[in-house]
Amino acid sequence: MAREKKRRSNGRRSPLAAAALIGAGLLITGGIYAGASAAIAATDAQTSASTELSIEDGQKLFQSNCATCHGLDLQGTDAGPSLYGVGELSVEFQLATGRMPLQMQGPQAPQKPPQFTQPQIDAMAAYVQSEAPGPTFPADEILDGEGDVAHGAELFRVNCAMCHNVSAAGGALTEGKYAPALTSTSALHIYAAMVTGPQNMPVFGDMNLSDEDKRDIISALLYQQESVSVGGFTLGNLGPVSEGLFVWIFGIGGLVAITVWITAKSN
Missing domain, CATH: 1.10.760.10 (Cytochrome c-like domain)
Incomplete structure (x- = not known):
């Protein structure tokens, strides 16, 4: 009988080779897809x-x-x-x-x-x-910041300061609610808040504040945003509580530290 010739294998294939090839293919395909999607999204964003x-x-x-x-x-x-x-x-x-x-x-x-x-x-x-029509954008004149700043500051103290703080730094309300700070709010959004009454804010219609009054309040707030604090460090404009806490911690604490240092040095 003729002997059956044994075939020699040129190389032994690892059982993990197929899985590695599939994984590499998925990674390459996913990378190409992600890059293309990002490019398309960026183009759409620029276009819109x-x-x-x-x-x-x-x-x-x-x-x-x-x-x-x-x-x-x-x-x-x-x-x-x-x-x-x-x-x-x-x-x-x-x-x-x-x-x-x-x-x-x-x-x-x-x-x-x-x-x-x-x-x-x-x-x-x-x-x-x-x-569903409703309040619309105001005339540019109302937002120009050229109103009566003194009158606007008085109106703000009477109508808004009890929630937003007299310096417009914001304040806490009940049940976890709060009045936001107005130190960087735009003129349009100040007007929108007065007219639409978002969150807990009341609506200030023309019977409460005329357009001229709203213009004065906006002018006062814009003036306050641009003004420099002449008193130095504002401590968040939160009033005597933060000021007293600062004095207690740094003032009294500094005196105690100096007293301890003098006592230790004399001993």
Whole structure:
């Protein structure tokens, strides 16, 4: 009988080779996909930021990001209030300050970096205004900061200081709520807050404060934002509590330290 010739294997393949090849292929494919997606997203973001969006674009953005809580027809749901009558001014305020979309349920919606570009915000505001009209943007004159600063400061002390602090540094309210600081708030958002009454803030209509009064308050706050503190370190402008705490810790503490040092040196 003829002997059966044994085939020689040129190399032994590892059982992990197939898994390694599959893993390498997945990594390469995933890297290419991620790079392409990032490039496309960056292009879309630049395009949307450089072009003015239409009301139809605002409707699509609203339905994708807001309708879950506020309803497809702005009627509201158990998770969010109705938007009938809020107007474009309120929508711009809530989105541009980052309060909406709401991150989590709590006593108050905190301010955070906005999740949309300004053209996207304007498009959603225009859509809400077209479907459920409400307060709109004011004339440029109201926001110019050229009003009566002294009269505006007096109106602020009478109507706003009990919550926002006389220096507009903000303050605590009940049940975990708070009045935010106004030390860097824009003129438009100051006006929007007075007109729309977000969170716990009351609405200041024309019967309470006229447009000229609102202009004076805005002028006073803008003047205060730009002014330099002549008293030096402000300690957060929180009043005698923070000032007394500073004196107690550093003043009395410094005297105690000096007394101990003198006593130790004499001994």
